[in-house]
Every structure is written in structure tokens, then in C-alpha cells.
Amino acid sequence: MSFQRTRMSADRTLMSVIRTSLSLIGFGFTIFQFFQKLRDQNVVMHAGAARNFGIALVGLGIVMLIGxxxxxxxxxxxxxxxxxxxxxxGLVHGESQFPVSLTLLTAIILLLIGVTAIVSMIFNIGPFG
Structure with missing residues (x-):
């Protein structure tokens, strides 16, 4: 049982990393899109700093998620x-297997979404462009 509790604790730790990186990626992408729309409507002429800040937040979220x-x-x-x-x-019974970590699968999917978002932001291509 202690192995299962330790495994669930590791999953909770990864979930906290997922929450933080999701917030960074989402907030960075929102800032980027907001100032991109203002620039497209000629409300703001130079939105380079905000654009770079949004890209930096998404990048930070991706790096944190990879770590x-x-x-x-x-x-x-x-x-x-x-x-x-x-x-x-012979100290423990080996009857139960370690199941696949759904938290890890979720983190990998979020990583793919984050990489797609930052590629879309930098090169203006892809589904988020």
C-alpha cells in the first residue's frame, strides 16, 4: 500500500506542475492574442513587448512542464x-501492477498543445494562428 500512496503522491505533484504550466501557457497565449488583435485593428502600433512577453510565458510553461x-x-x-x-x-507481494499514469499522459498532451501554440505564435502558422 505504501507504494501506491507514494505513486499517488507523485501524480499529485505532477498535477500541480500541470496546473501551473497550464496557467502560464493559457495566460501567455491570451496576452499574445489580445495584443495581436489590437495591432490588427490599428489600435496599437507596436505590440512587440507584449507579444514577446506572451511568448515568454508560454515558453516558461513548456519548460516547466518538461521539467x-x-x-x-x-x-x-x-x-x-x-x-x-x-x-x-520477499518483503512485499508483487501481485498488483503499476497502471499507466493518466496524469503523465495528460502532461504529455498538454506539452504537445503548448508546443503547437508557441510554434503558431512565433511562425504564425498552425491551428492557433
Whole structure:
């Protein structure tokens, strides 16, 4: 049971990284789009600083998400190796398997969306352009 609690704790940690990076990506994209629309309507002539700030926020969200995913994978591999060693020593039963982490899948999907958003912002292509 302690392995399952530790695994769920790691998932909660990754969820907090997902929430923070989602906020950064969403806020950065919103700032970018808002000032892009103002520039397109000739309300603001130079929106370069706001555009760069929006791109920086999205980039920060992506970098934070990549770090969280890497940390989560490393931690889960270490936990899995520790569990296998304890099973080999006969300290715990190895009847249950570690299921796929839905939190990790969600983080990877958000990472793909974030990368698509920043490519769209920088090169003005893609579904968000």
C-alpha cells in the first residue's frame, strides 16, 4: 500500500506542475492574442513587448512542464526499481501492477498543445494562428 500512496503522491505533484504550466501557457497565449488583435485593428502600433512577453510565458510553461515530466518519470522508475528489489527479497507481494499514469499522459498532451501554440505564435502558422 505504501507504494501506491507514494505513486499517488507523485501524480499529485505532477498535477500541480500541470496546473501551473497550464496557467502560464493559457495566460501567455491570451496576452499574445489580445495584443495581436489590437495591432490588427490599428489600435496599437507596436505590440512587440507584449507579444514577446506572451511568448515568454508560454515558453516558461513548456519548460516547466518538461521539467515536471522528466522528474516524474525518473521518480517513477526509481520507485519501480525499488519495488522490484523488495519483491525479489520477499518483503512485499508483487501481485498488483503499476497502471499507466493518466496524469503523465495528460502532461504529455498538454506539452504537445503548448508546443503547437508557441510554434503558431512565433511562425504564425498552425491551428492557433
Amino acid at each position: 515536471g515530466i522528466i522528474y516524474h518519470i525518473q521518480f517513477m522508475l526509481h520507485l519501480r526499481h525499488q519495488r522490484d528489489a523488495m519483491i525479489a527479497d
